[in-house]
Amino acid sequence: MSRPVKQPLAERSWGFGTSYRSQLGSFTTSTPIAEASIAQDLRDDQGDVSQAVAQDGSEDDDDSEPSTVRPEYSMAGSYRRPSFVASGIRATAGAPAQSAEPRRLTKQERETALAEERSLLRDNQLIPPKHPRKDSHSSGNFGERLGKRISNTSTGLGRRRTGDEESALSSTEEGPEASETTALLGSPEQPYGGEDTPENITKKWEEAVASGKIQTTWQRETKVLARYSRSLILTFMLQYSLTVASIFTVGHIGKVELGAVSLASMTANITGYAVYQGLATSLDTLCAQAYGSGKRTLVGLQMQRMVYFLWVMTVPIGVIWLFGTQILEAIVPEKETAALAGLYLKIILVGAPGYAAFESGKRFVQAQGLFSATLYVLLVCAPLNAFLNWLFVWQFGWGFVGAPIAVAFTENLLPVCLFLYVRFVDGRECWGGFSKKAFKNWGPMVRLALPGLAMVLAEYLAFEILTLSSSWISSTHLAAQSVLSTLSVLTFQIPFPMSIAASTRIANLIGATLSDAAKMSAKVALVAACFVGTLNIIILSSLRNYLPWLFTNDADVANLVAKVLPICAAFQLFDALAANCNGILRGLGKQEIGGWVGLFSYYVVAIPVSFGTCFGLHWDLYGLWAGPAIALGMVSTIEGWYIYKTSWEKAVEDATRRNIMG
Known part of the structure; x- marks a missing residue:
């Protein structure tokens, strides 16, 4: 086959081991809807700047970068498609809308990419090891080297070596004499033989890939997959624990309560949480596109739009949940179970706006590569949710209603913790403040959101129907x-x-x-x-x-x-x-x-x-x-x-x- 065209390092950095950025980020291909949406936002933003210039005679300082600046691109970003994670009864992966622009790399990503390339070059013996063993470059096996050392030593027993003998011995033990290339390659005593510079790694990497010299082993791939997976597994476990905690605590009250909490969770997933998660998938495209446009504050603008849109969708969702008892009684033969499930839905409605804001906020930080933010938030909220379930249900004696109260409290706490992370840790640069423009240009967002919604609902329904059927x-x-x-x-x-x-x-x-x-x-x-x-x-x-x-x-x-x-x-x-x-x-x-x-x-x-x-x-x-x-x-x-x-x-x-x- 023809050899693919290579890209400069900044355009094809791998993003290996970069927390969740590449693990859950979006593969990118052209999406006209997203391009049109971002272009409109850029025109609106440019119009605001022009108006300010006309009024003030000079352009105000702006922390955001000009939209004409072409950002650094990741090769991982040039071939990634959205991977959506749902936190319902059955986690799913779909393929909603796609982004047109790869994301720029952070400093950490560039360093991680270089480290991975350096490691592969080293393993394929294309650069020296980080810390070569002494005499590892000498010819012959260990016995030959030992014999040569003994021989050289014996010639000097009883007398001091001459200058010529010292020079010969040094040459034998330390390798070839320095040449005109020594300054470029560095000293063998330095890590990687002194070849560990970004320019040299880039050059050698391009040459090695072009000549097909890069190979991997099952041991290396096992380590990489384990490194990628461990944080993800922890995050998924913590996220699912938000559901498990209620089932654990309520299940010990009685089988009717256990069935009711499961039925209520199923209804909430299908009619509410899946809707939020499915619609929010459009931000996987729009936020990544906004980040790649060079105008980072557009990421915050897209998030605001989605929050307001999901809050509007909370109105019909709330109607369904408020009449949950009547709806479930028409479907489920067990009236007591339906009544308790309806009560559960009414209470968790209080947490629905918070959950919607959190789903949007997740995409806001993910577009910036801050996937660890979600993990840190869950490390706080998941254990607290389990504690509150136990506290409300058993210690305060609230019984069944204690579980949905704990869930509603946790759902409102999630966006608060995420906001604190952005405010005091990282991600603030993409927030441009509240804007009236968030109430405009909703059309592209909605059109991108509908395929994601259809995919998520299809995945949810396949397994939730079984739960509903068991009630009969x-x-x-x-x-x-x-x-x-x-x-x-x-x-x-x-x-x-x-x-x-x-x-x-x-x-x-x-x-x-x-x-x-x-x-x-x-x-x-x-x-x-x-x-x-x-x-x-x-x-x-x-x-x-x-x-x-x-x-x-x-x-x-x-x-x-x-x-x-x-x-x-x-x-x-x-x-x-x-x-x-x-x-x-x-x-x-x-x-x-x-x-x-x-x-x-x-x-x-x-x-x-x-x-x-x-x-x-x-x-x-x-x-x-x-x-x-x-x-x-x-x-x-x-x-x-x-x-x-x-x-x-x-x-x-x-x-x-x-x-x-x-």
Whole structure:
């Protein structure tokens, strides 16, 4: 194949190990809607500046950069597509709108990129090691070097060496004499032989990639994926704990309460949280585009628009939640369960505006590469949420209503903590203050948001329908379904973050035209998925008689969970493989394959099989979980075969073509 065109380092820095910036950032391709929106904002901003100049006779100082300045671009940014993370009953990854402009690199990203390139050059012996062993450059093996040293030493026993002997010995032990290139290469005593300069690393990297000398190993890829995954896993666990905390605390009151909190969470996810998360995905494009425009305060303007838009959407959401009892009573046969679920919805409505602001704020900091901000906020709010659930439900004796009060309080605390992070830690430079322009130019934002909303709702509904269906069996089955869903999603919080890490690594390697390295990374990801899936099987199977009691004191519910749990355990391997196959496809830029395969498997296969076996064959919960088990097996098989047949060289060519066109 033809050799892809190389880019300067500033335009193709990898972003390796850069917290979550590249892990959850957006791959970028041209999006006319986003381009038109940002262009309009830039024209409005330029108009304000021109008006100020006309009035004052001079342009006021502005911390933001001119829109004509072309920012530094990341190669990872030149081949990234949006990766959306949903925090509901089943975390999802979709592919909403796409950004037209890559983001500029921060100083930390540039340093991290150089470090990764330096490391690969060193491992491929294209530059000296950081700290070479003494005499490592000498010819011969250890025995020969030892014999030579002994021989040289023996010639001098009993007398002092002459100057010529000292010079010869020094030359033998310390390597070749200095030449006209020594000043450029540096001293062997220095780290990396003195070759560790950005200019030299850039030059050697370009030459090595062009000549195909960069290779990787499974050990290196394992370390990289582990480094990428660990913070993501922690973040996902903390985020999901916001839901688990209520189920833990309320479940021990009774099975009716356990079923009610699960039913209420499901309704809130579908009618509220999924709407917020889906609509906010447009900021993955708009904020990144605004950041790349050179006018950083436009990032804050886009966030303001989304906050106001989501608050407007809270009105119809609030109507649904306020009438939640009546709606659920028409769907669910258990009236007491429906009444408690409706009460839960009414209370958490107080936290809906805060949650909407937090979803928008997340995109605001993510566009700047500050993905650690979300982790720090969750490190504060998640443990506090668990404590408040325990405090309100049991210590204050508020019972069932204590859980939604704790949730509402936490949801309003999330944007406050994020604001404090931006105000006192990092991210303030993209905030230009409140502006009336946030109430204009909503059209592009809405058009970009709708595809993301459709994707998220489709993912949510596939699994939430099972919870709703279990309520038609009995309250015991609904409570057991709540526990089973919680456990299956909890185990999913390990392979799914791993899939995001794999997606990032593979996309970066392909963007660097390293097809063999990307293929190696994909193999490591699949092996890791098999390991994690097998571990989940062992844990759920061996602890099936103990885990249910963590959620409930009801013997009937616990026994039912213990009986059905082996089915959930059985498809853990397929679940982990499917998640990582989706991650690999996203890295290849083929996420639409995963989207269609998933929709077909869940809606054409899983749901009909679940309904047929549950209600037609009267398998109850066994039948409900048979559908997802079969669907996940199909997803992992079809996507795995597609990846096996994929031409990685062609993937590099496609990525290069997109880079040139974008």
